[in-house]
Amino acid sequence: MNGKRILLIVSGGIAAYKALELVRLLNREGASVRAVMTDSAKSFVTPLSLGVLTGDRVFGDMLDATEEQEIGHIQLSRDADLVLVCPATANIMAKAANGIADDLATTLLLATDKRVLFVPAMNVRMWHHSATQRNLATLRADGALVMEPDEGAMACGEWGAGRLPEPPEILARVRQVLAQEAGALPLPGEGRPLAGRRAIVTAGPTHEPIDPVRYIANRSSGRQGFAIAGALAAAGADVTLVAGPVSLSAPPGVRRVDVQTAREMQAAVEAALPADIAVMVAAVADWRAASDAKQKIKKDGTAPASLPLAENPDILAHISTHDRRPALVIGFAAETENVVEHAAAKLARKGCDWIVANDVSGDVMGGSVNRVHIVTSDGVEEWPDLPKEEVARRLAARISETLT
Numbered sequence: 001m002n003g004k005r006i007l008l009i010v011s012g013g014i015a016a017y018k019a020l021e022l023v024r025l026l027n028r029e030g031a032s033v034r035a036v037m038t039d040s041a042k043s044f045v046t047p048l049s050l051g052v053l054t055g056d057r058v059f060g061d062m063l064d065a066t067e068e069q070e071i072g073h074i075q076l077s078r079d080a081d082l083v084l085v086c087p088a089t090a091n092i093m094a095k096a097a098n099g100i101a102d103d104l105a106t107t108l109l110l111a112t113d114k115r116v117l118f119v120p121a122m123n124v125r126m127w128h129h130s131a132t133q134r135n136l137a138t139l140r141a142d143g144a145l146v147m148e149p150d151e152g153a154m155a156c157g158e159w160g161a162g163r164l165p166e167p168p169e170i171l172a173r174v175r176q177v178l179a180q181e182a183g184a185l186p187l188p189g190e191g192r193p194l195a196g197r198r199a200i201v202t203a204g205p206t207h208e209p210i211d212p213v214r215y216i217a218n219r220s221s222g223r224q225g226f227a228i229a230g231a232l233a234a235a236g237a238d239v240t241l242v243a244g245p246v247s248l249s250a251p252p253g254v255r256r257v258d259v260q261t262a263r264e265m266q267a268a269v270e271a272a273l274p275a276d277i278a279v280m281v282a283a284v285a286d287w288r289a290a291s292d293a294k295q296k297i298k299k300d301g302t303a304p305a306s307l308p309l310a311e312n313p314d315i316l317a318h319i320s321t322h323d324r325r326p327a328l329v330i331g332f333a334a335e336t337e338n339v340v341e342h343a344a345a346k347l348a349r350k351g352c353d354w355i356v357a358n359d360v361s362g363d364v365m366g367g368s369v370n371r372v373h374i375v376t377s378d379g380v381e382e383w384p385d386l387p388k389e390e391v392a393r394r395l396a397a398r399i400s401e402t403l404t
């Protein structure tokens with residue numbers, strides 16, 4: 001990121017203080033940051049703090065004659081390599097989606113010719129509101145990038161999606177976007193090491209119907225799998241992402257196939273063969289309801305005392321023993337105890353090449369950080385706590401080293 005110039009727009013959300021930490025991280029990687037604040041943002045963090053950390057004046061007033069003479073607002077919007085809106089309020093995204101330019105921040109967003117990355121943070125209901133979701137879709141259709149917020153406890157006491165991702169995760173995304181913008185790779189080495197390779201990635205949970213309104217599911221968010229699909233695509237691979245029901249948008253350059261059930265996922269993986277790489281990240285339900293009732297099961301005395309289950313296909317084992325087996329088959333193991341032991345046993349049992357084991361006893365599912373062990377026939381590698389994007393980047397780098 002050395003020498004890259006980031007125009008950071010801070011809007012008025014409770015997470016604005018995290019923008020300060022982000023500036024430090026960006027500086028540490030050699031990027032320079034110029035900051036713009038909305039009026040509301042100044043109620044959450046001071047221009048003084050941001051100015052000290054960026055080592056530059058902080059811009060905010062479009063109609064300030066001095067600011068305009070020293071560096072015009074059009075210039076400000078063009079000087080950067082990337083425009084980063086963090087945190088992005090529901091309000092600023094609504095304005096940007098509709099071309100409103102009533103302050104310096106929104107005018108810059110309209111005037112810029114650079115890639116814009118929004119990092120939203122807001123209350124869960126604001127996030128899920130159809131107006132916000134409509135605005136996000138518009139921004140994406142207009143070419144902006146939008147990071148998915150984290151799930152978890154919110155400052156307002158509620159729980160759900162809308163938390164600002166942790167600064168290291170935002171940093172990893174900025175690094176990836178800058179590399180993509182430069183036509184380079186977010187991977188060590190030169191060129192696009194996986195160009196000409198085909199990869200299949202599965203991600204997310206599966207939903208196994210019990211009746212027309214109920215299903216068996218799990219807490220997988222799909223974020224790790226989506227990040228891996230993105231990192232493989234950035235490394236040049238032709239990626240098919242088979243996604244269970246998740247609310248994530250596909251990374252750039254990835255072919256997405258949406259499925260609901262384990263059996264649909266297996267069929268989609270099968271249809272995506274042949275491939276050189278298979279990364280089976282999805283948390284596939286082990287069992288499904290033995291019979292999928294055509295009508296809603298009533299609780300008026302006819303309700304079953306127990307739910308008979310049938311075992312789902314084992315997609316990882318199936319692909320590992322397939323006559324068109326990819327050269328490298330990687331499985332994921334989500335464990336809550338004896339993580340490495342269970343992963344080693346799974347490696348032997350399934351016949352895959354690596355198992356990426358993660359401890360999901362904390363808030364890994366739905367969270368932004370992952371701690372993984374890479375288990376292979378050569379031994380076990382322990383990786384530190386890393387943003388999921390960074391786990392993906394390192395895994396893609398390791399895959400390219402193995403295959404090239």
Ligand SMILES: Cc1cc2nc3c(=O)[nH]c(=O)nc-3n(C[C@H](O)[C@H](O)[C@H](O)COP(=O)(O)O)c2cc1C
Nearest residue numbers: 011012013014015038040041089090091092121122
């Ligand atoms: C204490 C407090 C916290 C807020 N946090 C957020 C937030 O996290 N996200 C958000 O979209 N709006 C939040 N708001 C509402 C925004 O500040 C408000 O919509 C404002 O108009 C945003 O202006 P801006 O987009 O120009 O910065 C908060 C308001 C208050 C009073």
